Amino acid sequence: MQRYFPQGIATDSSFCNREKERVALKNSIEMHEHIVLVAPRRYGKTSLITQVLKENDCSGTHIDFFFALTQAEVSKTITEGISKIISTLLPKTRSAATRLIDSIIALNPKLTFNLLGQKLEISTKQTTEKSISELLLALDHFADKTKKSCVVVFDEFQQIGELKENHAVEAAIRHAVERSQHVSYIFCGSKRHLLNEMFSDKSRPLYHLCDLMTVDRIESSCYHDFLNKMAKAKWKKLLNNDAINEIIHLTENHPYYVNALCRRLWRHDDITTISDVRNTWHDYVSQQSIWIxxxxxxxxxxxxxxxxxxxxxxxxxxxxxxxxxxxxxxxxxxxxxxxxxxxxxxxxxxxxxxxxxxxxxxxxxxxxxxxxx
Ligand SMILES: Nc1ncnc2c1ncn2[C@@H]1O[C@H](COP(=O)(O)OP(=O)(O)O)[C@@H](O)[C@H]1O
Ligand SMILES: [Mg+2]
Missing domain, CATH: 1.10.10.10 (Winged helix-like DNA-binding domain superfamily/Winged helix DNA-binding domain)
Structure with a gap:
């Protein structure tokens, strides 16, 4: 069944527009420039990054700090993310993989093979900050050896700024990022004021390390075309303009809410009318009312x-x-x-x-x- 309006990450045919952002992000990745990507929750940051990595066939790892509340948890999260990306960059044959593993010997790599393929485990014996630098630098080294560049996405990155030891961790990250030649970093987050403090305060280690990119809501004209494309796919005809305008008006172009509303509308056998839009939105908000x-x-x-x-x-x-x-x-x-x-x-x-x-x-x-x- 076609997923017209996913609740989770949108890519491919369910991905709407973001032309300018896609080009900008692709260029930065190609030039190995690092980016801070800021937008409120559920505006489409993860979808945008996933789509760009996918359409440009880039290897990447998504490291989410949402649940990392201590320095040790941050280090563990980074270790898991880095071992995952190194695993995907590893050659598929055992002998070639084993040879390459030697280039990250400092990470105590353990490579196991089973029916599902190969699995890599890494660990460092350094103190936490040192281990963060070591992991990130080892990835760069590995990317150099395999001649494959890759992208590290740090999601909910403002969480690092909330740690007790934020300065030390930020300094460790800067140390590695500045020295990386084959890895591009995307620092992603939803708390603008916290990220601003981290990247634009002269006294903080990450000061001016990257360019800032913001993700806004999707423009009405883009949604207009996109919703009609989806209507044609579902009902073989275009939507009435009033219905489209009402979808955009009620959801205020917010990608999460456009999807939440349209997912419900597109379940019906009959093409959506303006009163369907109003009633469905009203019922949807009523369902959320306890939380609101x-x-x-x-x-x-x-x-x-x-x-x-x-x-x-x-x-x-x-x-x-x-x-x-x-x-x-x-x-x-x-x-x-x-x-x-x-x-x-x-x-x-x-x-x-x-x-x-x-x-x-x-x-x-x-x-x-x-x-x-
Ligand atoms: N470009 C897009 N086209 C269509 N739907 C999108 C787009 N960007 C985001 N969405 C939808 O919006 C919601 C939030 O997207 P997500 O990428 O998880 O946002 P964030 O990472 O900013 O929290 C999801 O339902 C997703 O499918
Ligand atoms: Mg996200």
Whole structure:
């Protein structure tokens, strides 16, 4: 069965657009330049990277620090990721693989063979920071020996900045990244302010190590064509423009929500109409309402007033009189809430300078339930 709108990573025919980002990322990988890729959760960072690696036939490893809360866990996560990529770069014959393994002898490689193929285990005897450098440098060395370049993706990288020993770990990573000639690094993350501190504060080890790339929402015109392509694949006809516009309007071009809504719409035998779109979105948000209400109830009253104001109407003058009167707070109180809500990833400043609620389901829920305005 064709997966039109996946819940997880989107690639190939379910991948929409991102032309500019795909070219930029491909060029950086080819030049062995390193990138910091920043976007809120569920905007499509992993999908974009996966698609680029796939279409350019690049070897890569995805190392996710989401669950790495201590330095030891970071080191373990990196060890697993590096052993995985080295395994995929290894030649398939036992003798050639064994010969190459000698070039990473410092990592105590153990290569085992079974019916499913070969499996590599590595470990280092160094202290944690040294072992991180050693692992990453060994990968570069290995890539050199095999004459294959590769990509290391560090996901949820801001987590490193939250460690007690963040300076030492960041310095170890910089040491290896700067010396790597065959490995490109993509530092990916969803907390913009934390990543900003890590890469643009002069006192931090990773200062100016990479170029910054941001991933935005997908443009309406791209979704227009994409949704019609998917409608043709499913129903053999184009969607009514009103239905498409309503999908884009309700989901606010947020890739995760476009997929969540369309996945439901595309289950039907009959082509989607504007009222299907409205009803399905309403039911979907209702199903999420316990979680949304919980997130909102964790906010202070002032933050809730500000997010409610923005859910009704995004503003480019949040400290202006109109918004101040609307939410019943003075400009300095509003400013503080805006900073806090941005850090919590609940609001964002869009390209046109308007503050908006980040999650379209939260915005819709507030408009449905709020009695404040
Ligand atoms: N370019 C795209 N085309 C179609 N769907 C996408 C695209 N990018 C992301 N998605 C969808 O959005 C959701 C979040 O994508 P994901 O790559 O996991 O985001 P992130 O890594 O930023 O959290 C998934 O449902 C995915 O299928
Ligand atoms: Mg991701």
């Amino acid at each position: 209400a919980n997130d909102l109830s964790n906010l202070t009253l002032n933050r809730r007033k500000v997010i409610t104001g923005l859910a009704y109407e995004p503003t480019n003058e949040p400290q202006g009189q109109a918004f101040s009167i609307k939410v019943g707070l003075n400009p300095s109180g509003i400013k503080k809430c805006l900073v806090d809500l941005q850090k919590l990833d609940m609001i964002y400043l869009n390209k046109n300078g308007y503050y908006c609620v980040l999650d379209p389901a939260v915005a819709y829920f507030i408009r449905q339930h709020s009695l404040i305005f």
